Structure formats: structure tokens, C-alpha cells
Amino acid sequence: MIPVNIKNISKAYGSTKALKNVSLQVEQGEIFGLIGPDGAGKTTLFRILVTLLLPDEGSAAVLGMDTVKDFREIRKIVGYMPGKFSLYHDLSVEENLTFFATIFNTTVEENYDLIREIYEQIAPFKNRLAGQLSGGMKQKLALSCALIHKPKVLFLDEPTTGVDAVSRKEFWEILQRIKAQGITIMLSTSYMDEAALCDRVALIQEGSLMTIDTPGNIVGRFPHKLFAVRTADTFRLISDIRNFENTGSVFPFGDAVHFTADDKNMILSQLPGYLKKQNHHNIALKEIEPTIEDCFMDLMNKNNPA
Amino acid sequence: MKTGENVIEVVGLWKKFGNFAANKDLTFSVKKGEIFGFLGANGAGKTTAIKILCGLWKPTSGKVMVSGFDVYTQPDKIKKNIGYMSQKFSLYEDLTPVENIRFYGGIYGLSKDEIRRRTREALTMLELENVARRPVKDLPLGWKQKLAFTVAMVHRPGIVFLDEPTGGVDPLARRQFWNMIYEASNRGVTIFVTTHYMDEAEYCNRISIMVEGEIKALDTPANLKSRFNVRTINEVFLKLARNT
Structure with missing residues (x-):
């Protein structure tokens, strides 16, 4: 039953x-x-x-x-x-x-x-x-x-x-x-x-x-590549990532910023240089597994496109 | 790291209720424009300390200065210079957003012109124009909390106390809320915030962790993680709060 x-x-x-x-x-x-x-x-x-x-x-x-x-x-x-x-x-x-x-x-x-x-x-x-x-x-x-x-x-x-x-x-x-x-x-x-x-x-x-x-x-079905990036200035980092080409959603997550993108090679090769030019320090960037919260926000956006 | 003047200064604060000490020898300071995370387990003594900092309760002993005023002798001056947002939604549910802003603006003695100006700013910033004439109880929680924050800031206080402002709020609205916190901090407003979301603790410039009435740790999130050799503030919190 x-x-x-x-x-x-x-x-x-x-x-x-x-x-x-x-x-x-x-x-x-x-x-x-x-x-x-x-x-x-x-x-x-x-x-x-x-x-x-x-x-x-x-x-x-x-x-x-x-x-x-x-x-x-x-x-x-x-x-x-x-x-x-x-x-x-x-x-x-x-x-x-x-x-x-x-x-x-x-x-x-x-x-x-x-x-x-x-x-x-x-x-x-x-x-x-x-x-x-x-x-x-x-x-x-x-x-x-x-x-x-x-x-x-x-x-x-x-x-x-x-x-x-x-x-x-x-x-x-x-x-x-x-x-x-x-x-x-x-x-x-x-x-x-x-x-x-x-x-x-x-x-x-x-x-x-x-x-x-x-x-x-649910995590496995996340439809994008997801990256976490950290620098010394999280607040400014959010808008700088939004302005970088080919990034999707950008959200703060604890001490990092998570963002979606589809071209992994481009992100890994070009984003650090761009951030340096924007005067960011201590830049750490990597591809990560999404959390349920990442998935939740992605589904929210899909159901409710801004 | 913020380097300006201290807007909160606490030295050797004790608060006792009979034999029970809710706050034991707290010493810390908060700088202008800083986002200060005030963490601790349920019952650790956070609410007691916040009530004292807001001028609602007197300490048993110790020195407490807020916005340059003494909590023992100038609690009314403190109340005029701070904003407070409670974990329990505290706007009037059957008033509209506009009426709530007018009510709280009036309480803080703002002029009619000023209230009108603040109302316009708030509605534009929060994108609430469409629901400005509907009772607050019809708003989604995320908007209610953003409105409550705006109302707590209606008299342009230098310090705002936020007691679990994002409990139960959806993940997008939670981040929009923190965006408002960052913007206020960039304008020089000091943010004193409690939260049970450990990822939000990471958004603070510095955090303190209270355990059974004492501050067991106080530093930037990065320094705390490296001192305890862990990857998240959640782990720092669990280590400190479990070792009692």
C-alpha cells in the first residue's frame, strides 16, 4: 500500500x-x-x-x-x-x-x-x-x-x-x-x-x-555548466560577472558567486584575465556540482522568466 | 575590511536574570558601514544582547555605546538613531505598504514632505507600485521582508538591527534581500544581522559566534575558516557550538 x-x-x-x-x-x-x-x-x-x-x-x-x-x-x-x-x-x-x-x-x-x-x-x-x-x-x-x-x-x-x-x-x-x-x-x-x-x-x-x-x-539534470568564483570583493564581483559575455544566472552563494555558462573552455581561459582587469584580487575559479538551491533557482527562473 | 569609526562599542557587558547570566562579559565593536553577523544557537543570548543594544534593556554591568550614546542614560537617543527589523513580521498586515511607511515615518517624526518622498523612493526601489494600495497581508513573504527592511530604514538610521530577516524566504528573494543589505552598507549604514543560514554568515564582513552567553569567536569569515581549518562557516559553527 x-x-x-x-x-x-x-x-x-x-x-x-x-x-x-x-x-x-x-x-x-x-x-x-x-x-x-x-x-x-x-x-x-x-x-x-x-x-x-x-x-x-x-x-x-x-x-x-x-x-x-x-x-x-x-x-x-x-x-x-x-x-x-x-x-x-x-x-x-x-x-x-x-x-x-x-x-x-x-x-x-x-x-x-x-x-x-x-x-x-x-x-x-x-x-x-x-x-x-x-x-x-x-x-x-x-x-x-x-x-x-x-x-x-x-x-x-x-x-x-x-x-x-x-x-x-x-x-x-x-x-x-x-x-x-x-x-x-x-x-x-x-x-x-x-x-x-x-x-x-x-x-x-x-x-x-x-x-x-x-x-x-535533480542535481544531475541541471541543464548548464556551473562555476564558482571567489575574489576579495564579492559584491562587485556579482555585477562584473553579469557583464561578462555568455554568462547566464549569477548568484552569491556564501563566500563565492555561482554562475552558469555553457562554454567551459572560454570561461576558464578568459574570465580570470577579465576579472584582473576589473581590479579583482585573489581570484579562484572552478567548475562545480550544483546544489539543490542552484537547481531550485534555475527552475524558478524557468517557470517565471524575468 | 572597514576602517572607519566604531558605531557600536561594547566592553565587559553582563546581563543577569537572577542567577542566570544570559550575556557573559561580551566585548566587541562594530565599525560604520560594516555588515556584522551575530550568530549563535537558540538560547545563546543573542536576543538579550540585541535588546540591550537597541536601548530596550539595561545591562547588569559593562559599557555599551551605540551611535555615540550610552545605553544607561540615553536609550531614547539610541532608539532614534537605529532601525530594527524583527524576525516576526511586524508591519501592520491590514494596512497597505504606503500606509505602513506613512505610519512608521510619522512615529519617527518625519515631515509630510519627507514621508511622501521616502514613500516614492521605496515603491520605486522595491517595484511595489502595482500593489501599493493593497493590504500588506496579500504580498508574498519575500516582498514583505523587503518592505519591512525599507520601513526599518525610513528615518535614515546609521545602524540597523536585523533579527533573522530571511527565515523561510525563497532563495531568489533571500539574495535580493542581501543585495539591499549590501547597498545600505555601501551607503555607510551599519548592519547588525542574525541568521540561521550559514551561507549568509559568509556575506558578512565579520561575524561573532555566541555560545551559552559568551562570544566564542569573532573575526572575518575567511579568518575563522582558516583558524578552524574547515571549508564553511557551518563547520566552524558546529565545532564551537558542539564543544560545550
């Missing part, structure tokens, strides 16, 4: 089209990432999948059950962590966990093994009110509550938004261990670098999917 099967879903809020004819399938045991910025439609899709919102058109099924007809059954077997912290602020850590276990007709003890690693990190604060936890601890408690009934499919809506780089790395280590227990995970993120940690991803922008594939295949 396919964990998540979405067929031609559209959803509008008034005149705003949140989702436009979206179709995708999530396979058993994978981590599937919905990658896109705020406002792309990620939360709307999650809310439809966890039966909290009705699509205008199309249908979706979770483990073969229809999200409209079989909503009661679906709610028993999915775990959902919304983007906004939605536990009870005025219950303690322990009370929240017990509450969610009870709602799902189980006990904390019965599935404790599943959450042990996560919960032990917040257990020292089990008597603290959930509203008074730090961001990282709230996130761990929310994940524990979403897992306590041992769901078959776990939906995580932007679990790492606003979370620092260290906690994000730890969170992904936790996800890998949940996956190893056989739980299918569908999550969303606006951090492009997290795409590489998913088995497959869909890149979503303004309600439409731009592509669905493994991160490796």
Missing part, C-alpha cells in the same frame, strides 16, 4: 491558489521532503493529508485510505507535527505526552522505546509547563507526542524552521533513526540544504511542483 498518494489536488483560498494540480507519491519507508519557501503551499498540502482540510479538486490517500471518506481511520495511524507549536502550553511536558497517548488509546510505556532517545533529552524538565520550554525542547516534545501512538506515517511540517544549525543536525540524526524503525516520513522545509538528507524531494513554488526526484537526479 502506498503511504501517500496525491492525485491532482487543487486548493484555493478566495482568489489565492494555494495548490495547483499537485500529484505525488511517497513510498514505503522513505523520508520524503517537500522543499519550498513560505507561501509555496506546503502547509495546505499537509493539512489536506492529515484530514484537517478538504481539497477543492483531486484526491489523496494515506495507506490506501481516502482523506475525505476515511478521515477517522487515517487520524489513528498518522502522526502530525504542525509548523506552529500546538501542544498545551499550560500542561507540563509529562502531562502533554500522557494526554496524547491517552487520546490514541495507548500508554506512554507501551511505545516508550520509540521515543526514548528524544524524550530522555527533555525528561529532566518533565514537570515544566510546555509553554516555558526553549524552542529546541518544544520541538522534541512535539515530536515525542506525534510518535507516541506509533504512527505508520509521520507528517512533519517545517520541523526545523527557526532552529539553529546544531539543533537541526541533531534533529536529522533523530529522523534517520525513526526511519530505521520503518516509519514513513513526509516533511517540509524551507532550508534547501536539507533536501540532500531526504531520499526523495519535491520542489514546490507558488502552489506548483517544479520537480519530484532523488536529490542526486
Whole structure:
């Protein structure tokens, strides 16, 4: 049975089209990432999948059950962590966990093994009110509550938004261990670098999917040669590269500037001399593999030519 | 490297809440026109330090001068000379861009003529003419954040504090936003910015990394990478923040 099967879903809020004819399938045991910025439609899709919102058109099924007809059954077997912290602020850590276990007709003890690693990190604060936890601890408690009934499919809506780089790395280590227990995970993120940690991803922008594939295949389909160049003055470098002939898109990327071009020999032989003439120092130029973020911007430009 | 005068000077800043020290002996300075990245894990004490620098909270001890004014005795002068953009979108959602600019311009005591001029400039620069009369809540997030930045600069402050200005913004809009930051910095505006995107840390002239209330590193991105012998600021960050 396919964990998540979405067929031609559209959803509008008034005149705003949140989702436009979206179709995708999530396979058993994978981590599937919905990658896109705020406002792309990620939360709307999650809310439809966890039966909290009705699509205008199309249908979706979770483990073969229809999200409209079989909503009661679906709610028993999915775990959902919304983007906004939605536990009870005025219950303690322990009370929240017990509450969610009870709602799902189980006990904390019965599935404790599943959450042990996560919960032990917040257990020292089990008597603290959930509203008074730090961001990282709230996130761990929310994940524990979403897992306590041992769901078959776990939906995580932007679990790492606003979370620092260290906690994000730890969170992904936790996800890998949940996956190893056989739980299918569908999550969303606006951090492009997290795409590489998913088995497959869909890149979503303004309600439409731009592509669905493994991160490796998406990178492999990048249609241009991509170069990274560094000099001492990144800001000026951007406009100088734009002015150089036969360059395509030019974007800053950390301490480098990435740009596309198709004639590798010409770039490697002529660009350094040109940059020297423009008074750039410490010039380093090489061809590179694109990242998912490079691919995302390329697809955005293609769908929305300036 | 910027070489001008210091517009932020912090020496031995402590901030305690009861027994808990949120800021421990912070010492740093920021130069005019510099893009200064203020990094740290959640809960490291960044927001506390920013509130003090903006004149909202008083330090427990230490010297803090912002734009030449003392945070203990001249917080109102500081507030007039800085801009602030919060991680939470803080414009009025049901006002239009034009109304938001007029509102914040009025708060900062700009004349009607000045507000009109700034509004025109902002709409042209942001290419917002078409949506100038629609409520802000209808704008895409990337535009909202660019508008929020413009509003934070409406009174032409010498320093602007940006608290995670690009969270959740799409990759193109994120880069357009940084372009605005660079332009402001080229005009001599000092940018004090926090971010969780480590590639954005690389765009800063200098960065500091805070861990549990202390500044554990402060240098140019290039120097930090070579000192820790790694290729990205992300790795520097992970090394520092994990070794606690």
C-alpha cells in the first residue's frame, strides 16, 4: 500500500491558489521532503493529508485510505507535527505526552522505546509547563507526542524552521533513526540544504511542483555548466560577472558567486584575465556540482522568466 | 575590511536574570558601514544582547555605546538613531505598504514632505507600485521582508538591527534581500544581522559566534575558516557550538 498518494489536488483560498494540480507519491519507508519557501503551499498540502482540510479538486490517500471518506481511520495511524507549536502550553511536558497517548488509546510505556532517545533529552524538565520550554525542547516534545501512538506515517511540517544549525543536525540524526524503525516520513522545509538528507524531494513554488526526484537526479539534470568564483570583493564581483559575455544566472552563494555558462573552455581561459582587469584580487575559479538551491533557482527562473 | 569609526562599542557587558547570566562579559565593536553577523544557537543570548543594544534593556554591568550614546542614560537617543527589523513580521498586515511607511515615518517624526518622498523612493526601489494600495497581508513573504527592511530604514538610521530577516524566504528573494543589505552598507549604514543560514554568515564582513552567553569567536569569515581549518562557516559553527 502506498503511504501517500496525491492525485491532482487543487486548493484555493478566495482568489489565492494555494495548490495547483499537485500529484505525488511517497513510498514505503522513505523520508520524503517537500522543499519550498513560505507561501509555496506546503502547509495546505499537509493539512489536506492529515484530514484537517478538504481539497477543492483531486484526491489523496494515506495507506490506501481516502482523506475525505476515511478521515477517522487515517487520524489513528498518522502522526502530525504542525509548523506552529500546538501542544498545551499550560500542561507540563509529562502531562502533554500522557494526554496524547491517552487520546490514541495507548500508554506512554507501551511505545516508550520509540521515543526514548528524544524524550530522555527533555525528561529532566518533565514537570515544566510546555509553554516555558526553549524552542529546541518544544520541538522534541512535539515530536515525542506525534510518535507516541506509533504512527505508520509521520507528517512533519517545517520541523526545523527557526532552529539553529546544531539543533537541526541533531534533529536529522533523530529522523534517520525513526526511519530505521520503518516509519514513513513526509516533511517540509524551507532550508534547501536539507533536501540532500531526504531520499526523495519535491520542489514546490507558488502552489506548483517544479520537480519530484532523488536529490542526486535533480542535481544531475541541471541543464548548464556551473562555476564558482571567489575574489576579495564579492559584491562587485556579482555585477562584473553579469557583464561578462555568455554568462547566464549569477548568484552569491556564501563566500563565492555561482554562475552558469555553457562554454567551459572560454570561461576558464578568459574570465580570470577579465576579472584582473576589473581590479579583482585573489581570484579562484572552478567548475562545480550544483546544489539543490542552484537547481531550485534555475527552475524558478524557468517557470517565471524575468 | 572597514576602517572607519566604531558605531557600536561594547566592553565587559553582563546581563543577569537572577542567577542566570544570559550575556557573559561580551566585548566587541562594530565599525560604520560594516555588515556584522551575530550568530549563535537558540538560547545563546543573542536576543538579550540585541535588546540591550537597541536601548530596550539595561545591562547588569559593562559599557555599551551605540551611535555615540550610552545605553544607561540615553536609550531614547539610541532608539532614534537605529532601525530594527524583527524576525516576526511586524508591519501592520491590514494596512497597505504606503500606509505602513506613512505610519512608521510619522512615529519617527518625519515631515509630510519627507514621508511622501521616502514613500516614492521605496515603491520605486522595491517595484511595489502595482500593489501599493493593497493590504500588506496579500504580498508574498519575500516582498514583505523587503518592505519591512525599507520601513526599518525610513528615518535614515546609521545602524540597523536585523533579527533573522530571511527565515523561510525563497532563495531568489533571500539574495535580493542581501543585495539591499549590501547597498545600505555601501551607503555607510551599519548592519547588525542574525541568521540561521550559514551561507549568509559568509556575506558578512565579520561575524561573532555566541555560545551559552559568551562570544566564542569573532573575526572575518575567511579568518575563522582558516583558524578552524574547515571549508564553511557551518563547520566552524558546529565545532564551537558542539564543544560545550
